[in-house]
Amino acid sequence: MAPRRGYEFFDHTADVGAVVRGATLGRLFENAGCALSDLMCDRRTVRPRRRVRIAVAGEGIEDLLVRWLSEILFLHDTAGWLFCRFRVDKVDRQGRVARGVAWGEPVDRTRHALRSEVKAVTYHQLRLVRGRSAWRVRVVFDI
Amino acid sequence: MPDKPAVSIPLERLDDCRVRIPKHGRMNVPGLVFADDHLMESMRADQALQQVVNVACLPGIVRASLGMPDIHWGYGFPIGGVAAFDLETGVISPGGVGYDINCGVRLLRSGLSADAVKGRTRDLVEALFRNIPTGVGSHRKDFKLTQPDQEKVLRDGAVWAAAHGFGNAGDLRHIEEGGRLEGADPSLVSERAKERGRNQLGTLGSGNHFVEVQRVAEVFDADAARILGLEEGGITVSIHTGSRGLGYQVCDDSLQTMLRAARKYGIALPDPQLCCAPVRSEEGRRYLGAMYAAANYAFANRQLITHWVRQSFEEALGQGPKAIGLEVVYDVCHNIAKVETHRVAGRETRLCVHRKGATRAFPPGHPQTPEAYRAVGQPVLIPGDMGRYSYVLVGTAQAYEETFGSTCHGAGRRLSRHAAKKSARGRSIQREMEDRGVIVRADGYATLAEEIPEAYKDVAEVVDVVHRAGISRRVARLVPIGVIKG
Numbered sequence: 306m307a308p309r310r311g312y313e314f315f316d317h318t319a320d321v322g323a324v325v326r327g328a329t330l331g332r333l334f335e336n337a338g339c340a341l342s343d344l345m346c347d348r349r350t351v352r353p354r355r356r357v358r359i360a361v362a363g364e365g366i367e368d369l370l371v372r373w374l375s376e377i378l379f380l381h382d383t384a385g386w387l388f389c390r391f392r393v394d395k396v397d398r399q400g401r402v403a404r405g406v407a408w409g410e411p412v413d414r415t416r417h418a419l420r421s422e423v424k425a426v427t428y429h430q431l432r433l434v435r436g437r438s439a440w441r442v443r444v445v446f447d448i
Numbered sequence: 449m450p451d452k453p454a455v456s457i458p459l460e461r462l463d464d465c466r467v468r469i470p471k472h473g474r475m476n477v478p479g480l481v482f483a484d485d486h487l488m489e490s491m492r493a494d495q496a497l498q499q500v501v502n503v504a505c506l507p508g509i510v511r512a513s514l515g516m517p518d519i520h521w522g523y524g525f526p527i528g529g530v531a532a533f534d535l536e537t538g539v540i541s542p543g544g545v546g547y548d549i550n551c552g553v554r555l556l557r558s559g560l561s562a563d564a565v566k567g568r569t570r571d572l573v574e575a576l577f578r579n580i581p582t583g584v585g586s587h588r589k590d591f592k593l594t595q596p597d598q599e600k601v602l603r604d605g606a607v608w609a610a611a612h613g614f615g616n617a618g619d620l621r622h623i624e625e626g627g628r629l630e631g632a633d634p635s636l637v638s639e640r641a642k643e644r645g646r647n648q649l650g651t652l653g654s655g656n657h658f659v660e661v662q663r664v665a666e667v668f669d670a671d672a673a674r675i676l677g678l679e680e681g682g683i684t685v686s687i688h689t690g691s692r693g694l695g696y697q698v699c700d701d702s703l704q705t706m707l708r709a710a711r712k713y714g715i716a717l718p719d720p721q722l723c724c725a726p727v728r729s730e731e732g733r734r735y736l737g738a739m740y741a742a743a744n745y746a747f748a749n750r751q752l753i754t755h756w757v758r759q760s761f762e763e764a765l766g767q768g769p770k771a772i773g774l775e776v777v778y779d780v781c782h783n784i785a786k787v788e789t790h791r792v793a794g795r796e797t798r799l800c801v802h803r804k805g806a807t808r809a810f811p812p813g814h815p816q817t818p819e820a821y822r823a824v825g826q827p828v829l830i831p832g833d834m835g836r837y838s839y840v841l842v843g844t845a846q847a848y849e850e851t852f853g854s855t856c857h858g859a860g861r862r863l864s865r866h867a868a869k870k871s872a873r874g875r876s877i878q879r880e881m882e883d884r885g886v887i888v889r890a891d892g893y894a895t896l897a898e899e900i901p902e903a904y905k906d907v908a909e910v911v912d913v914v915h916r917a918g919i920s921r922r923v924a925r926l927v928p929i930g931v932i933k934g
Contacts, residue, residue: 316864318494318521364704375700382644382693385584412585420895421865422583422654422934424547424696427523428703429721447523447547447696448655448865 311336314344315443317429321421322445330366331393333433333440334373334403338391341374341426342409344446345381347418351389353408366400367431370442373403374426385412421448457497459488465917469497469513474718475504481515482856482917487909491519499526502718506531508538508727510792510799516806516856517913518905522546524721527805530854532790533727535798539715540732541724542702542739544802546783549698549739550746551690553780553829554623554754555840557676558761559773560683562663562929568765569661569887573930575760576659577889580753581651582934586891591752593649598642601649602634605744606779609751619751622818623779624808627747629786633737637694638701641738645694645745650752654934656899657689658834659757661930665837668922672824672842676777678924685774686838686926687753688831690783691746698742702735727800736785736800743784750779777840778818778827780807782857790852801852809843809855809920817843828920830911831858834933835884835901838926839911846918855920859907865898872897881931890933899933 311332312325323340327333342348361376363369380386388409396403412419424447433442460468467488469479479500483491491497496519503525504513510532519528524543533539565572581587593601600608606627610620620627652659664682667673678684691698709725709732710717717723725731754776761772785802792799810817810826817826825842832838847853863871877896881888890896914920 314866316866318864319861321865368704379640379644379697381584383647414585414891419584421898424693425700427721429523 310339312340314340317445320445320448322443324441324443326439326441328439330396330398330440333442334370334393334396334405335391337370337374337442337444338377338388338407341377341423341446342388344421345423346387346420348389350416350418351387351409353390354410355408357386357407357409359407360402360404362402363400366398366433367428369396369400369403370433370444371426371428371431374444377407378423378426387412387417423448457501465913469501471504474716475501476507477504477509477512479504479515480512481519482517482913482919483515484913487517487913491515494521496520496526496528499524500529502722503529503531505716505718506533506539506541506722506724507715508534510534510538514851514854516854517910518805518856518859520860522804524719525802525804527860528856530801530803530806530851532799532801532852535727535787535800538727538800539724540727540735540785540800541722541802542699542706542735543721543723544804545699545739545785546804547696547699548690548783549695550743550781551783552746552750553782553831554687554750555777555827555829556685556754556757556774557678557777558683558685559771561681562683563681565683565765569930571764572661572761573887573889573932575764576757577891577932579756579760580659580932582891583648583651583653586651587647588650591650593646598646599634601748602637602741602744603632604628605747606751609748614755615751619754619776622776623747624781627751627779629740629743631737632740632744634741636734636738637698637741641694641697641701644697645692648692648694649745649749651692652689652753652934653692657934659753659932660686660834660928662686662838662926662928664924665927666925668924672921672923675821675824676827676840676923677775678777678840684777684926685757686829686831687750687757689746689749689753691742692749694745695742698738702738705731706735739785743781747779778829780829782807788852790848799852801854803854805857806854807857808853809841809847810853811843811845811848814848825921828855830856830907832907833859833901833904834888834899834928834931835881835886836906837908839907839922840924840926841911841915841920841922844918844921847920851919855914856910859905859910861903862905863903868900868903869895869897871902872900886928887930888933896933
């Protein structure tokens with residue numbers, strides 16, 4: 306049964322992974338963004354006060370997903386962004402481009418329930434597959 | 449746990465501390481793992497041994513693919529692995545260094561005794577927590593890194609920091625490579641990495657990074673301890689952190705390049721995460737230059753934090769720097785690849801030595817062992833978990849002969865983060881730690897639950913193996929009395 310929120314975490318040695326699903330590729334990318342965001346901070350404590358456009362290019366669908374998630378991480382590390390919601394406007398199956406919008410706000414340590422500091426999105430055994438009813442991927446984060 | 453069950457790998461126990469993996473299949477050299485029977489059990493379970501085998505398949509690897517007693521599964525290369533490559537025929541691989549380039553440990557000694565700070569530990573911990581930023585949303589108002597200065601940090605590491613009021617020449621003499629890797633090239637670090645690191649210089653980070661106030665609980669080698677300036681009952685401080693987002697990004701930037709390079713140079717990879725390029729290739733040169741720059745960034749990071757540790761002690765204790773006497777014992781890298789000279793088949797040979805979750809352990813008499821310690825060997829700093837102990841050792845001639853002057857770096861996790869959090873549920877970890885005599889302050893990212901002592905293996909067991917194997921020699925055991933975590 307697909308997890309209600311589109312992702313669930315699993316332990317991977319000292320790190321953490323997420324199984325992410327989506328009825329469409331775009332929805333999978335959105336859910337993956339939510340998974341990463343939830344790993345960094347309880348998304349329920351993040352308000353969608355502002356929005357940021359995200360656009361990334363990739364070399365294949367798995368690489369594109371890593372680029373998408375890495376951009377979210379980059380925005381967090383450089384400008385202190387935390388996100389609670391995503392919308393993907395374009396993602397192509399050849400994995401060349403993904404574009405969308407993220408909603409969130411800058412970190413406020415008095416209010417946000419920060420969780421794990423994520424070093425990187427890894428390529429470890431990363432494979433996007435299309436099942437009968439949904440896209441699915443396992444992605445491991447270096448914590 | 450990793451995804452596949454353990455594969456059966458041929459093992460030959462050589463003695464109670466060494467296990468050989470004979471050359472087989474596509475291995476170019478054998479494997480050599482330092483472990484007793486107990487440590488070998490957990491190694492068998494998590495595929496670390498298969499990773500030792502995989503590394504042995506890479507071109508130009510010299511003598512053996514090594515595993516330290518704390519070895520465990522990593523991305524491509526195992527954590528706790530050491531591999532040296534011939535400069536002409538061998539490769540350099542970001543997976544052999546890790547994302548946190550030059551994650552490492554610095555140890556400070558002081559002129560204070562545990563008795564002298566009795567009752568003041570909480571003040572010390574609060575001052576450290578106040579003065580040392582941890583990460584996003586936490587920064588010092590009095591420090592801002594400009595872009596021109598960042599270029600200098602990448603080129604000059606701790607040397608830059610000392611020249612700008614964050615330390616002194618004495619500090620630099622007691623850091624691996626003098627706190628500055630020659631050959632760092634800031635122009636090879638991407639703008640993305642620089643941007644990611646700009647607000648993070650002088651921050652601790654979270655996870656297993658920490659600043660810890662300690663007491664020297666036991667001295668094993670009185671002469672060596674005296675030379676290192678450690679005495680029983682003395683107060684020390686350990687700093688464990690690395691290159692922060694800049695280093696993570698340098699690694700990330702390199703991976704696709706190295707994957708393409710492996711295909712271009714016809715390097716067969718047992719695991720794509722072993723992606724690499726010949727050391728002498730353009731790709732290899734570029735990674736080395738960028739990685740050295742990231743390593744310098746980490747040296748500077750630990751130097752800034754040292755300065756704020758000194759400041760914290762002065763504030764908390766109301767004493768001046770001379771009375772407190774915080775001096776650098778040593779500073780070691782745990783994740784690095786360096787070009788070093790080692791004796792191979794009777795000849796002095798330049799090699800690219802990868803240490804991922806491993807520590808350099810140079811012997812007495814080596815020119816890179818600081819002059820003050822040349823009689824006893826290079827200090828080796830092995831942190832444990834926040835509730836038990838850490839160790840100080842020194843390098844040996846045996847290590848130089850057998851492991852390219854390398855030894856262990858710490859103890860890996862025993863419980864996953866989820867399992868640790870589950871175990872900690874309903875407990876006040878802070879209270880438990882205080883009951884053990886350790887004042888802890890943590891904030892932001894890391895929950896204390898993930899870092900509970902029982903989440904980690906016992907570092908004493910790891911240290912015991914390297915000591916008995918003769919690749920490092922125990923000098924002192926330190927116990928925590930105060931810790932700050934991000």
